[in-house]
Amino acid sequence: MEIDEKHRNRLKEIFKEYSFPTRKSVGKDAMNGIFLMIQHADMDKQWQKSQLKNIEKAVQNDDIDSQSYAYLYDRIQINNGQDQLYGTQFSKVDPLNKAVELTPTEDIDNLDKRRMEMGMMPIGMYKEFVFKSL
Template sequence: MSAPGPTHPEIARALLDLKRRHQEAREHADLRDDDESFARLAWAEDRGTETLKLIVAVYGWPGHTLAGENGADAAWWLAHHSDDVTFQEEALELLQEAVVAGEATRRQLAFLTDRVRVRYNRPQLYGTAFALDVDSIEPYGVEDPDRLDERRAEMGLEPFDEWQQLVRNHFPLRPRNTES
């Protein structure tokens, strides 16, 4: 017997489409590195945020029951990449409730928690966020680093060393141009 589908498949489709558009715009901006590409990315982020706000206002957090696992993941993705930190804080509270109710994952909660903390210049709890630039990839500061892997395990995350290696493999540094 398979799991029942989402109660609102149209919401799941809309969220998945917005996530796909955001990912495509992000990939394009990373490759092109021009104003037009970054404008498309900003548009995709804004559209995702505004649509998710509307869904939340009408239905509450779009968890597994409402939007299915993939739709719920897309909702988290959109909140995580939103430029609206006030909305991210609201989403974080709703996501905490959704995790307790079994409607979202602890992993999603860990990532959004760190995103909000970093945006307020607070140390992250789970070591999910990294500062990326041309020369380095470094994690943002972490609260109580001695217990980091313990906290990560509680949230269903791999050990920090494994995560850090995954991040560095995904975002390889560009070779420096040493010619003058």
């Protein structure tokens, strides 16, 4: 975890000095890496939440895909004790029984509609994908 904090602090310095990068300036792989660092910054929830607007802007500028926004939004919601919106996070993954359970999700009846709007597969297909990877 210490290395994660070191890398996150360096990323903060870069953002402060140069602002949030674009795909044109750093490339697709670097943008994905930056997203993953933000997505997994659960030890720094305030900073993680502060980056949601940058990710939203990056989606609008086609620097990162909309699914990334959905994953980060849900993670932040869960980290703040609220229901997720896009069904990206699971509270239980049981490899032995190949079972997964979604973390509480807002308006579950319209979940697939929201997922489709973000370019994501329906939740049933996503669960099957997770099953196959167990």
